Amino acid sequence: xxxxxxxxxxxxxxxxxxxxxxxxxxxxxxxxxxxxxxxxxxxxxxxxxxxxxxxxxxxxxxxxxxxxxxxxxxxxxxxxxxxxxxxxxxxxxxxxxxxxxxxxxxxxxxxxxxxxxxxxxxxxxxxxxxxxxxxxxxxxxxxxxxxxxxxxxxxxxxxxxxxxxxxxxxxxxxxxxxxxxxxxxxxxxxxxxxxxxxxxxxxxxxxxxxxxxxxxxxxxxxxxxxxxxxxxxxxxxxxxxxxxxxxxxxxxxxxxxxxxxxxxxxxxxxxxxxxxxxxxxxxxxxxxxxxxxxxxxxxxxxxxxxxxxxxxxxxxxxxxxxxxxxxxxxxxxxxxxxxxxxxxxxxxxxxxxxxxxxxxxxxxxxxxxxxxxxxxxxxx
Amino acid sequence: xxxxxxxxxxxxxxxxxxxxxxxxxxxxxxxxxxxxxxxxxxxxxxxxxxxxxxxxxxxxxxxxxxxxxxxxxxxxxxxxxxxxxxxxxxxxxxxxxxxxxxxxxxxxxxxxxxxxxxxxxxxxxxxxxxxxxxxxxxxxxxxxxxxxxxxxxxxxxxxxxxxxxxxxxxxxxxxxxxxxxxxxxxxxxxxxxxxxxxxxxxxxxxxxxxxxxxxxxxxxxxxxxxxxxxxxxxxxxxxxxxxxxxxxxxxxxxxxxxxxxxxxxxxxxxxxxxxxxxxxxxxxxxxxxxxxxxxxxxxxxxxxxxxxxxxxxxxxxxxxxxxxxxxxxxxxxxxxxxxxxxxxxxxxxxxxxxxxxxxxxxxxxxxxxxxxxxxxxxxx
Numbered sequence: 056x057x058x059x060x061x062x063x064x065x066x067x068x069x070x071x072x073x074x075x076x077x078x079x080x081x082x083x084x085x086x087x088x089x090x091x092x093x094x095x096x097x098x099x100x101x102x103x104x105x106x107x108x109x110x111x112x113x114x115x116x117x118x119x120x121x122x123x124x125x126x127x128x129x130x131x132x133x134x135x136x137x138x139x140x141x142x143x144x145x146x147x148x149x150x151x152x153x154x155x156x157x158x159x160x161x162x163x164x165x166x167x168x169x170x171x172x173x174x175x176x177x178x179x180x181x182x183x184x185x186x187x188x189x190x191x192x193x194x195x196x197x198x199x200x201x202x203x204x205x206x207x208x209x210x211x212x213x214x215x216x217x218x219x220x221x222x223x224x225x226x227x228x229x230x231x232x233x234x235x236x237x238x239x240x241x242x243x244x245x246x247x248x249x250x251x252x253x254x255x256x257x258x259x260x261x262x263x264x265x266x267x268x269x270x271x272x273x274x275x276x277x278x279x280x281x282x283x284x285x286x287x288x289x290x291x292x293x294x295x296x297x298x299x300x301x302x303x304x305x306x307x308x309x310x311x312x313x314x315x316x317x318x319x320x321x322x323x324x325x326x327x328x329x330x331x332x333x334x335x336x337x338x339x340x341x342x343x344x345x346x347x348x349x350x351x352x353x354x355x356x357x358x359x360x361x362x363x364x365x366x367x368x369x370x371x372x373x374x375x376x377x378x379x380x381x382x383x384x385x386x387x388x389x390x391x392x393x394x395x396x397x398x399x400x401x402x403x404x405x406x407x408x409x410x411x412x413x414x415x416x417x418x419x420x421x422x423x424x425x426x427x428x429x430x431x432x433x434x435x
Numbered sequence: 436x437x438x439x440x441x442x443x444x445x446x447x448x449x450x451x452x453x454x455x456x457x458x459x460x461x462x463x464x465x466x467x468x469x470x471x472x473x474x475x476x477x478x479x480x481x482x483x484x485x486x487x488x489x490x491x492x493x494x495x496x497x498x499x500x501x502x503x504x505x506x507x508x509x510x511x512x513x514x515x516x517x518x519x520x521x522x523x524x525x526x527x528x529x530x531x532x533x534x535x536x537x538x539x540x541x542x543x544x545x546x547x548x549x550x551x552x553x554x555x556x557x558x559x560x561x562x563x564x565x566x567x568x569x570x571x572x573x574x575x576x577x578x579x580x581x582x583x584x585x586x587x588x589x590x591x592x593x594x595x596x597x598x599x600x601x602x603x604x605x606x607x608x609x610x611x612x613x614x615x616x617x618x619x620x621x622x623x624x625x626x627x628x629x630x631x632x633x634x635x636x637x638x639x640x641x642x643x644x645x646x647x648x649x650x651x652x653x654x655x656x657x658x659x660x661x662x663x664x665x666x667x668x669x670x671x672x673x674x675x676x677x678x679x680x681x682x683x684x685x686x687x688x689x690x691x692x693x694x695x696x697x698x699x700x701x702x703x704x705x706x707x708x709x710x711x712x713x714x715x716x717x718x719x720x721x722x723x724x725x726x727x728x729x730x731x732x733x734x735x736x737x738x739x740x741x742x743x744x745x746x747x748x749x750x751x752x753x754x755x756x757x758x759x760x761x762x763x764x765x766x767x768x769x770x771x772x773x774x775x776x777x778x779x780x781x782x783x784x785x786x787x788x789x790x791x792x793x794x795x796x797x798x799x800x801x802x803x804x805x806x807x808x809x810x811x812x813x814x815x
Contacts, residue, residue, distance in 0.1 A: 057437065062523045063547055063815060079543075081520075081815040115758055137759040138728070140461075143442045157728075157759065160717050160774045163459075167443055183718055186773055211726050211756050212718040219720065243757045337540050338563055338592040340599065346591050348518070348537075351786045352814050357736040357755065375737065376591050377623045378495055378785045379517040379537065379814055393566055394540045405758045406731045409790075412812050431812075432792050434732050434759055435443060435461040 058412035058427070068425060076422035078396050082335045083349035085411040085428075086398065089418050091329035092308060093125075098326065099290075099307045100130035106294035109301040111135055111154055111283065116305030116405045118430035119414055120148025126308065127152070133177055135303045139167050140433035142178075148429045152177035154283070156239065156303065158187050158204060158212055165194035172199040179281075181239050183213050185226040192230025200236045201227060202281060205268050207240040207261030216264065217271040224277055237281025238272065240265035241303065246288035247317040254323070258292035266298050287314060291322050311404035313358040331364055331398035332407065333415075334381065336391055343384065345391045347373075349399070350380040353410060358403030365397045373399065438792035438807070448805060456802035458776050462715045463729035465791040465808075466778065469798050471709035472688060473505075478706065479670075479687045480510035486674035489681040491515055491534055491663065496685030496785045498810035499794055500528025506688065507532070513557055515683045519547050520813035522558075528809045532557035534663065536619065536683065538567050538584060538592055545574035552579040559661075561619050563593050565606040572610025580616045581607060582661060585648050587620040587641030596644065597651040604657055617661025618652065620645035621683065626668035627697040634703070638672035646678050667694060671703050691784035693738035711744055711778035712787065713795075714761065716771055723764065725771045727753075729779070730760040733790060738783030745777045753779065 058064070063081050070076040080086060103110040112126045115137040123134045123145055133152025136142040142153045158181055159168060168191060172178045181204035182188050191199060203223050206213030214220045220238070227235045245257040269279050285293040285302035293299050306314055309330035318324025334349035354361050354375075361373050367386055376382040385391055401407040408414075412431055416423045438444070443461050450456040460466060483490040492506045495517040503514045503525055513532025516522040522533045538561055539548060548571060552558045561584035562568050571579060583603050586593030594600045600618070607615045625637040649659050665673040665682040673679050686694055689710035698704025714729035734741050734755075741753050747766055756762040765771055781787035788794075792811055796804045 058812070061520055061813065061815070062550065063520065063543070066543060081543075083814050140441055140443065158717055160715060163443070163446060163461075170442065183720060184773060206720065210721045210724070211760055211762070213720065215720050335540060337538055340563060340586065340593065340595050341590045344590070348814070351735070351737050351783075352789045352812075355731070355736070356786070357731050378789075380591055382591070393564060403731075406736070409732045409758075410812060432438070432732075432790065433441065434463050434728070435441070 070422050071424060072421065075420050077417045077420045080333055080415045080422060082333045082396070083353040084333045084415050085408060085413070086331050086333045086415045086417055088329045088331070089416050089423060091327040095308050095310070095326045095329055096126060096129040099304060102290065103302060104130065108294060108299065111301055111303055112308065113137070113156070113286070113303045113305035114141060114145055114430065116309065117408050117428070118144070118433065119426065119428045120145055120150060121414065121426040122308065123148070123150045138434050139164060140435040141430040142171055143167065144430035144433045146171060146175055151175050155180040156241065157181065158183045160187065162190060162194065165190040169194040169196060169199065173197050179236065182223060182227070185223055188223055188226040188230060188233065192227070192233045195230070195232035198232050198234055201233050202237045202239050202283065203235065203268070203272070205238050205240045205265050207242050207264050207284070208257070209242055209244050211243065213240070214268070217268055220268045220272060221275055224272055224275060235277050237279050237283060238265065238268055240284040241286070242284070242289065243286070246286040247313055248288070249317045251291060251321040251323065254289050255292040255295065258289050258296055262296045262298040288318060288323055306404050309404045311358065311407070312362055312400050312402045315400070316359060328364065328400050330401070330404060330408070332361065332401055333396060333398050336393060336395045336397065339391055339393050344382045345385060346376060347381045347383050347397055348379065351375050351378045354399070354401050355403040355406035357406060361399035361401050363397050364400050368397050450802050451804060452801065455800050457797045457800045460713055460795045460802060462713045462776070463733040464713045464795050465788060465793070466711050466713045466795045466797055468709045469796050469803060471707040475688050475690070475706045475709055476506060476509040479684060482670060483682060484510065488674060488679065491681055491683055492688065493517070493536070493666070493683045493685035494521060494525055494810065496689065497788050497808070498524070498813065499806065499808045500525055500530060501794065501806040502688065503528070503530045518814050519544060520815040521810040522551055523547065524810035524813045526551060526555055531555050535560040536621065537561065538563045540567065542570060542574065545570040549574040549576060549579065553577050559616065562603060562607070565603055568603055568606035568610060568613065572613050575610070575612035578612050578614055581613050582617040582619050582663065583615065583648070583652070585618050585620045585645050587622050587644050587664070588637070589622055589624050591623065593620070594648070597648055600648045600652060601655055604652055604655060615657050617659050617663060618645065618648055620664040621666070622664070622669065623666070626666040627693055628668070629697045631671060631701040631703060634669050635672040635675065638669050638676055642676045642678040668698060668703055671701070686784050689784045691738065691787070692742055692780050692782045695780070696739060708744065708780050710781070710784060710788070712741065712781055713776060713778050716773060716775045716777065719771055719773055724762045725765060726756060727761045727763050727777055728759065731755050731758045734779070734781050735783040735786035737786060741779035741781050743777050744780050748777050
């Protein structure tokens with residue numbers, strides 16, 4: 056099940072460096088324009104630096120060791136992971152600074168977190184319940200950094216407010232190997248609100264809640280060094296509010312249709328579409344549309360529909376055409392041949408990347424390398 | 436990236452055979468109730484036998500060698516695959532009879548098909564264009580079985596009618612190593628029409644088109660032995676029409692919410708929910724709902740929402756809560772603890788299975804085995 060050993064991979068890897076090799080990548084495929092990606096990394100790193108915010112990009116968007124290494128090389132202080140298995144896969148890929156952004160449950164998971172804490176230079180994990188703190192404390196054989204996850208209005212995870220935060224902090228304090236180093240407040244539902252003002256006002260309300268928890272914990276004697284949260288869509292608002300000192304954006308490195316529609320001309324949306332899904336036309340018998348080899352299994356289906364970015368097909372509507380195929384309207388007045396390539400901007404980047412085992416790196420029309428997406432499917 | 440080597444797998448595999456071990460499978464996970472699955476296989480095999488139809492289940496629903504072997508052991512004559520990479524992965528898993536249901540394009544793909552034809556006992560592939568026949572013929576170093584794919588009204592792939600079919604057949608005849616053995620007509624869009632009558636009338640129209648092509652090809656001297664198509668939702672109609680002599684259902688082995696809603700009490704819907712997605716409650720701080728560890732990356736998102744099937748949570752609404760989490764309404768008057776397990780019937784089985792590298796086999800509350808889903812992500 057190593058994707059590099061699939062029968063078509065030998066020929067595909069032989070393409071690396073050849074002129075025009077981008078057009079020969081086996082499809083459907085996740086294709087990264089390295090130059091646009093690097094500009095996205097540099098832009099976000101510069102903004103974080105200018106705002107005095109530590110940058111810890113969220114790896115749930117990409118699940119890929121190569122990407123994480125490039126983000127760290129471009130100024131990030133480490134990465135975030137949503138799940139333990141994602142953290143384990145990226146730790147195995149050589150990433151030494153990982154913050155786990157979701158609470159975990161149970162002894163088996165606590166032992167896995169303790170193993171990561173014991174082997175990584177900088178491992179942290181959030182908790183939102185006294186029992187979670189107790190489980191981690193019992194599993195930890197060496198010091199482990201923890202943060203209290205605070206619900207800033209999403210209602211997904213996190214303590215509900217000051218009282219629960221203080222209770223969790225007391226449980227942490229009772230565990231000799233747990234060090235409370237900070238708090239996290241992430242407003243997932245804010246990220247795609249349309250318009251910078253709408254996002255800024257949502258952020259203001261949530262950050263007030265987070266700020267109250269920080270004050271209460273400090274008053275109770277906790278040393279809160281890290282206040283982390285935020286995403287691609289709220290960077291400007293997060294910077295303006297000044298509550299966070301670390302941000303966790305993920306999608307900025309790639310972009311998608313969902314962010315493009317919500318952020319429009321906001322500064323938050325000032326990133327390039329660096330990631331596309333490449334597909335091939337496999338049937339041309341219908342007079343009004345053609346069929347491509349990328350369908351429900353090739354894209355996220357929760358956000359906007361994919362949009363063709365290949366010039367010839369710009370504006371030609373796509374729709375899902377079953378598990379393995381897509382319908383693409385024919386461009387007016389132009390013929391389409393079997394085998395033509397089309398690249399698409401995906402609707403929602405995170406679940407799209409999680410479909411692929413491999414990331415194909417291109418510079419212009421040349422395939423530069425293909426790298427594993429080590430944490431794909433690692434949601435456990 | 437071998438999922439069996441992920442850090443949590445050693446402990447997980449040690450659970451096999453232990454009482455109650457179903458509740459300790461690392462989540463999110465695809466869980467197969469072996470007994471219900473076996474009843475589904477037996478029921479479809481009996482129906483096909485009674486109708487005089489060869490059964491060739493579609494592996495795009497499961498992508499798993501273990502499942503394919505059980506289907507063949509239960510009376511199937513082989514399997515269908517949607518894509519070459521899927522066929523290659525299942526061939527590597529030991530399946531010797533594979534029919535590829537989508538046309539392929541280009542020399543590289545034709546060489547891969549030729550390699551499969553040369554190594555498998557029974558390999559077949561469909562074509563819908565004269566150039567496709569020429570490409571395959573040039574790549575084939577030994578005899579290869581081909582079928583003409585006929586568009587029965589979906590407009591996705593297939594020749595549009597008799598004229599195109601005859602043209603493709605002539606191109607096949609000109610290729611010494613290609614043997615035309617049949618035709619395929621699959622109405623993907625019919626499968627989920629609500630009500631057996633609606634499906635039967637759609638099938639009747641499409642099968643008339645297929646039948647016309649079969650007659651014309653036979654009249655032109657082709658030996659059409661195989662007339663293949665059909666799915667879980669149209670089995671009864673396909674059997675009644677009598678045009679097909681081979682059927683390709685996939686979802687019947689597992690079932691999903693989409694089929695359940697469309698088929699209701701039809702005989703076509705008379706299969707059990709054998710596949711569930713297991714999740715764990717990871718946060719309980721909100722008064723109205725809890726948060727589980729299965730979200731946009733754990734389920735298909737194109738069909739109906741997942742539905743909790745664990746008795747305690749029956750009727751409790753689920754909604755997606757970001758990439759890695761789901762919201763589950765609390766059951767009235769009952770407390771919910773961190774760590775509780777919930778199993779869900781997925782919305783659409785095919786894209787759901789394609790999220791998972793592993794299939795966990797359970798019998799009652801006991802984990803019986805865990806097997807690889809070898810062709811997961813193999814859409815190329």
